[in-house]
Amino acid sequence: MATGPSLKKPPGFMDPATPPPPAGAQKPVIPPTFYQTKKEKRNCCRNCCCCICCLIFFLIIIIGILCGLFFAWFQPKVPIFHFSRLELDRFNINVKSDGNSLLDSKAVIRVEANNPNSKLEIYYGDTEVMLNLDEEISLGSATLPGFVQPVNNVTLLKYTLGVNDEVIDSSLALRLNRGMKNDDIEVNAAVLTKVGIGVGKVKIGMLPVNVICKGISLKQLDDGNVSPKCSFNTLRW
Template sequence: RSYLSLFTIETLLCTNSLVCVSHFQIHFNHFFFFFFFFFFFTRFTNFAVTFVGSISLMAERVHPADSPPESGQFSGNFSSGEFPKKPAPPPSTYVIQVPKDQIYRVPPPENAHRLQYLSRKKTNRSSCRCCFCSILAAIFILAVLAGISLAVLYLVFRPEAPKYSVEGFSVSGINLTSSAPISPKFNVTVRARNGNGKIGIYYEKGSTVDVYYNDVDLCNGALPAFYQPANNVTVVKTALTGSKIQLTTAMRKEMRNQLSKKTMPFKLKINAPVKIKVGSIKTWTITVKVNCDVTVDNLTAPSKVVSTKCSHDVDLW
């Protein structure tokens, strides 16, 4: 910078042209020399700093320790008792030891056992699933076939339930003026109507017939066994008896009140085992349950049925 200032001052103070030109050339040569010297000096300084830094990094780098010798390889020098040392690797060289299984991609043995266990479990699960699906399919097919069969039978035979009514209901043996136990007797006439055109009904043994007053069982009996063909009306008579039935004072009073109105209500219950005949085939035993509300005008033998209402139910099993 001082050199340039001096050069500028001399240029301004110069009066002789020839002398000024010579001075200018001399100063220009000096300036060019100093410029190139400064340029090469800075380049050399940067290179020296970079080289020294790389040498220090290489000196500080630590190489991995040598691996121990493999089994079966021994040194010939047994006097020292040590294995020969391997030559140190060249600079910037690293030794990485990788297991052979990872190089060849060999799975561990436990993976094979796990794969075998999972495959066996999947096979068992798939077989159970197939068996379950087969059972469901069989049940579905059987249900469809049963529904089709029932629909065909219904369309062919047009079944209808039989109808029941009480034709006669006579009472005797009930004394309401005394507090002694009673032994009532009932003669019941039941009318059964089978309106099926192709179905017959077998009334089996083992039926029960009971008469109740306010849930008190007064007497019991049974229907006779008989066969009722198709499109038939059958009237059945049965005798019912009771023994030593104790009536409460309130019940006797209530029955006397009903008798004065000539409306003595009773309840008739019938359980009858039957078999249905379709062509030449008999079904299993079915229980028919008949419940009738019967009202009579008197408690003597020539009593008259004032009203009757019957309902029935069927137990298929």
């Protein structure tokens, strides 16, 4: 009797008629080199990580030593800013029928930038000055281009700024007019710039610098007796 083609057995098929292997039959032996290769790879990765960590550690130590030597030798100091004079060339308030008022002003302010370093030049980015009255009314802003300041140098910066037809409240306008007559108006000023230090032809930086001066009295600046209290904000050198 003719028989058809035999069917393939699926993987893992065991013929029930086949007797089980005797107890204690030996399992397939894996070559010991297989385990040795894995162990060698782990040891190699561990050694590489240790070498990288040691290299980073020594680099940090070297950078710390160089920074310490730099600070000990050059003794870098941040620049010092002073508002030396403020002049209001024009200050007019026009009252309108709708209850508001228009402010028209022009001011000239002089700022002293002092480099106290005896071995380092200071590089300045664009330097902007902003003026406000009563922390509410803007008297305008002005910007001067960046410059390089030599060691132990004081540079006088002059800014001309103003506003035209700035809308203000009528009650505030009356208070400002009264203050102008009594010469007791106070303004707030801010200097915004970036500074860096220079050693020869090497330039380091630039760090943002904000100098905020509040409660500057026009009378104090005219007399020159009292220096405004200013806060200096930047990253620590």
